[in-house]
Amino acid sequence: MNGEGAAHDIDARLKAYEGRAAVSAGIGKDLVNEPMIRHWCEAMGDTNPAYEGPHAVAPPTMLQAWTMGGLSGHTGRSEAYDELLALLDGAGYTSVVATDCEQEYLRPLRPGDAITFDAVIESVSERKTTKLGTGHFVTTRMDIRAGGEPAGTHRFRILKYAPAARPSRQPETSRKPETRRPRPVINRDNAGFWEGVAEHRLLIQRCGTCATLRFPWLPGCNACGSQRWDTVEASGSGTVFSYVVMHHPPFPAFDPPYAVGLIELAEGVRMVSNVIGVPYDKVRIGMPVTLTFLRVDEELELPVFRAGGED
Ligand code: ZN
Numbered sequence: 001m002n003g004e005g006a007a008h009d010i011d012a013r014l015k016a017y018e019g020r021a022a023v024s025a026g027i028g029k030d031l032v033n034e035p036m037i038r039h040w041c042e043a044m045g046d047t048n049p050a051y052e053g054p055h056a057v058a059p060p061t062m063l064q065a066w067t068m069g070g071l072s073g074h075t076g077r078s079e080a081y082d083e084l085l086a087l088l089d090g091a092g093y094t095s096v097v098a099t100d101c102e103q104e105y106l107r108p109l110r111p112g113d114a115i116t117f118d119a120v121i122e123s124v125s126e127r128k129t130t131k132l133g134t135g136h137f138v139t140t141r142m143d144i145r146a147g148g149e150p151a152g153t154h155r156f157r158i159l160k161y162a163p164a165a166r167p168s169r170q171p172e173t174s175r176k177p178e179t180r181r182p183r184p185v186i187n188r189d190n191a192g193f194w195e196g197v198a199e200h201r202l203l204i205q206r207c208g209t210c211a212t213l214r215f216p217w218l219p220g221c222n223a224c225g226s227q228r229w230d231t232v233e234a235s236g237s238g239t240v241f242s243y244v245v246m247h248h249p250p251f252p253a254f255d256p257p258y259a260v261g262l263i264e265l266a267e268g269v270r271m272v273s274n275v276i277g278v279p280y281d282k283v284r285i286g287m288p289v290t291l292t293f294l295r296v297d298e299e300l301e302l303p304v305f306r307a308g309g310e311d
Pocket of ligand 1: 207208209210211212221222223224225226
């Protein structure tokens with residue numbers, strides 16, 4: 001069989017896994033419980049009052065946490081899923097990276113809820129070539145129930161791939177000049193922010209219910225849960241609340257050492273940005289800074305902060 005035929009043959013074998021179980025009759029290792037909710041909220045810095053007290057619900061985004069196997073392994077993972085991964089390994093797609101997940105919430109989870117779940121291999125993509133290498137995306141859909149009732153859906157996608165050959169490491173000085181800074185991920189929840197940047201306006205979200213300002217942009221208010229919002233334009237003055245100096249690891253398009261600042265805006269919210277106009281070792285906590293827009297390349301402009309108060 002020639003190469004083309006072999007690729008076609010494996011495509012057909014992969015497709016045959018669509019619709020097969022990935023997990024059958026999984027059982028959450030713990031009931032939904034307050035300590036796990038508290039640890040999650042502390043780790044996330046989420047102080048929403050809905051997640052504590054006698055009527056607490058679990059943060060919806062914890063959905064997957066209740067289904068995870070922990071160090072002792074998966075619960076109820078099917079043979080079909082293991083076979084699919086083995087088939088991909090055998091075809092040379094030995095690396096794996098989680099690419100994205102999507103969740104849908106059908107009912108709130110509360111302490112005491114018993115979690116059960118099933119997962120299905122929803123799709124196996126055709127062969128795709130990405131920057132990481134060539135391989136197949138595998139999407140699984142997990143249906144999660146609480147006390148037998150549908151509670152949510154968690155779709156999880158991985159790329160099983162054969163890594164692209166990497167160029168050998170080059171010394172800093174010969175780094176390719178065309179290497180570009182990473183692009184921001186723009187989605188429906190933060191598009192307004194980037195539209196503001198395009199007009200040289202730094203927009204902060206303001207809750208339409210309790211008027212709490214928030215940054216970075218989020219679909220809902222952490223103070224009251226409301227999804228209504230409008231924006232206020234930042235005045236552009238701020239101070240360095242904290243900073244780090246990056247020495248390692250090296251990233252393409254960044255030239256270490258450089259300072260990354262956590263800037264407290266005059267409006268009270270904080271954002272991570274670059275501090276420019278001052279050597280990296282002269283950045284100080286409390287230093288006044290002023291918003292400016294840095295043209296990084298032909299398609300990317302970023303809000304950054306220049307050391308010094310307003311001119
Ligand atoms: Zn609010």
